[in-house]
Amino acid sequence: MLDNVRVMCTLSVSIFISISLFAFCLICGNAITNTAHEKSYACSSVALIKLLRVEDELIRNLKSYVAKLKFKHHLVHQALSSMRAGESQMKADYEAYLGNPLNSLGLIHRLHRDWEQLVRYTSEVQENEREHIKHAHRMRMLLPSTLDMEEACRGIDNLVSFYELQPEDLADGTLVAGDSQPATALSPPDCHALGNFCRTDRNNRRAEAWFTASLKRYNEERLEYSAFGFSRQTIHNSWGVLLMKSQQETAAVAHISNYIKEQYSAKITYKRGCNGVFRAPSYLHCSYNSTTTAFARIAPLKMEELSHDPYMVLFHDVVYESEIDFLLNATQLKASLVGQYQYSPVRTSKEQHFVEYNDTAVVKTLHRRLNDMTGLDMIESDALTLINYGMGGHYDVHYDSHNYSEANRLILGDRIATVLFYVGEVDSGGATTFPYINVSVTPKKGSAVLWYNLDNAGQMNPKAIHAGCPVIVGSKYVLTKWINEIPQLFLAPCVRNDTFRLKSR
Numbered sequence: 001m002l003d004n005v006r007v008m009c010t011l012s013v014s015i016f017i018s019i020s021l022f023a024f025c026l027i028c029g030n031a032i033t034n035t036a037h038e039k040s041y042a043c044s045s046v047a048l049i050k051l052l053r054v055e056d057e058l059i060r061n062l063k064s065y066v067a068k069l070k071f072k073h074h075l076v077h078q079a080l081s082s083m084r085a086g087e088s089q090m091k092a093d094y095e096a097y098l099g100n101p102l103n104s105l106g107l108i109h110r111l112h113r114d115w116e117q118l119v120r121y122t123s124e125v126q127e128n129e130r131e132h133i134k135h136a137h138r139m140r141m142l143l144p145s146t147l148d149m150e151e152a153c154r155g156i157d158n159l160v161s162f163y164e165l166q167p168e169d170l171a172d173g174t175l176v177a178g179d180s181q182p183a184t185a186l187s188p189p190d191c192h193a194l195g196n197f198c199r200t201d202r203n204n205r206r207a208e209a210w211f212t213a214s215l216k217r218y219n220e221e222r223l224e225y226s227a228f229g230f231s232r233q234t235i236h237n238s239w240g241v242l243l244m245k246s247q248q249e250t251a252a253v254a255h256i257s258n259y260i261k262e263q264y265s266a267k268i269t270y271k272r273g274c275n276g277v278f279r280a281p282s283y284l285h286c287s288y289n290s291t292t293t294a295f296a297r298i299a300p301l302k303m304e305e306l307s308h309d310p311y312m313v314l315f316h317d318v319v320y321e322s323e324i325d326f327l328l329n330a331t332q333l334k335a336s337l338v339g340q341y342q343y344s345p346v347r348t349s350k351e352q353h354f355v356e357y358n359d360t361a362v363v364k365t366l367h368r369r370l371n372d373m374t375g376l377d378m379i380e381s382d383a384l385t386l387i388n389y390g391m392g393g394h395y396d397v398h399y400d401s402h403n404y405s406e407a408n409r410l411i412l413g414d415r416i417a418t419v420l421f422y423v424g425e426v427d428s429g430g431a432t433t434f435p436y437i438n439v440s441v442t443p444k445k446g447s448a449v450l451w452y453n454l455d456n457a458g459q460m461n462p463k464a465i466h467a468g469c470p471v472i473v474g475s476k477y478v479l480t481k482w483i484n485e486i487p488q489l490f491l492a493p494c495v496r497n498d499t500f501r502l503k504s505r
């Protein structure tokens with residue numbers, strides 16, 4: 001019985017995750033194609049009609065997808081019922097039940113084969129489901145961009161300011177004063193988006209009115225909000241950031257989550273790090289690392305400790321001129337994205353992914369070297385990513401770890417550690433700085449910095465917050481490897497004490 005419940009739970013979770021991932025594909029796709037299409041939906045009603053058709057098609061596609069998932073649900077239900085068809089007889093007398101060799105054979109066969117098949121069937125995406133996901137992927141070309149969204153918000157904001165409307169009334173769907181039959185109310189995420197637009201447009205009073213409207217309408221029972229990453233805290237965070245920016249720190253604290261608070265206080269110290277104010281403490285030392293792998297024994301790596309918490313080391317001369325030449329010949333740099341795959345002023349750079357683990361001989365060698373440096377397995381990690389920052393290019397304070405929910409983390413795995421190779425020299429600026437631990441690393445061609453984003457117990461380490469300082473003169477190239485925790489289960493098991501990772505090995 002317990003097993004049945006477990007399978008049904010797994011199935012429900014997997015259906016939920018399937019739908020979430022399905023929606024996620026659309027969101028990613030949407031962002032990725034932000035610049036791919038020149039059309040603007042918000043400025044013309046003809047274009048908006050086209051968008052309605054796009055939505056019709058997406059709904060049709062999603063409905064068929066859900067129907068496939070329901071069928072899967074039904075099928076598993078059926079399998080479960082038939083599995084314990086003789087349950088009452090069995091429970092009455094286990095021994096008598098198993099005394100019948102046919103029952104024993106059935107039991108062994110079920111557990112030998114059926115359960116495995118069932119788990120595979122519930123967790124795998126079937127071909128007929130995949131076709132809907134692919135279709136949703138293709139449709140992403142037609143989705144509105146961030147620019148469209150901005151234009152739409154501007155349109156509403158113009159109405160509000162020109163006709164002196166109240167966001168609260170508009171949120172209720174009242175476009176014209178005295179209108180007795182408001183047509184369409186705005187959703188809490190709509191109000192939140194309008195609040196964010198006003199905040200960026202520096203209209204704080206209006207932004208606060210939109211955030212208030214959003215909070216007032218937020219309904220905990222609408223489970224899809226939190227499933228798609230929108231919660232009361234999302235609204236409070238945006239509000240807190242607004243207050244923080246207008247120097248109302250005390251008021252901001254009431255809104256902001258610890259996570260965002262850390263990002264903001266780190267921002268202040270970040271500037272000091274970029275200006276080279278930090279000095280290294282004396283207890284750190286340099287060594288030759290010859291112990292992580294057998295290869296490191298014959299070719300030790302020059303290692304300089306930078307911090308113990310999080311554990312952080314700088315490797316010198318760890319990437320060779322020929323490898324750098326190969327990497328810099330990469331010609332497919334694309335704009336970098338952040339968060340839910342959005343273009344953002346938080347990150348101004350271009351990048352190229354070396355997608356395959358064994359892409360080319362150089363990529364293969366670099367992965368082997370990463371293993372020598374860290375002792376960790378690179379499988380299932382994000383692709384090696386070459387990042388190029390131009391004039392003023394930077395990456396604002398951030399965590400590399402995702403802070404996933406427990407369910408997502410089990411499936412996707414968080415980023416346990418990061419290795420950042422410096423494959424170019426920057427004339428001025430461009431350090432990688434860790435404001436909470438007073439560490440700043442100046443890019444030096446051929447070196448690489450390794451740090452842990454998760455602590456020994458596997459929790460996100462708030463001190464691992466960092467930033468790529470703006471480049472003043474020159475062009476900065478880094479090669480990033482964000483290392484996934486899942487394959488490290490036995491290589492870097494969680495421990496609940498203070499010994500730091502490499503030392504504990």
Ligand SMILES: O=C(O)CCC(=O)C(=O)O
Nearest residue numbers: 395431432467468478480
């Ligand atoms: O460019 C840098 O110095 C930092 C890059 C970084 O933080 C990242 O890629 O996650």
Ligand SMILES: [Fe+2]
Nearest residue numbers: 398399400466
């Ligand atoms: Fe980072």
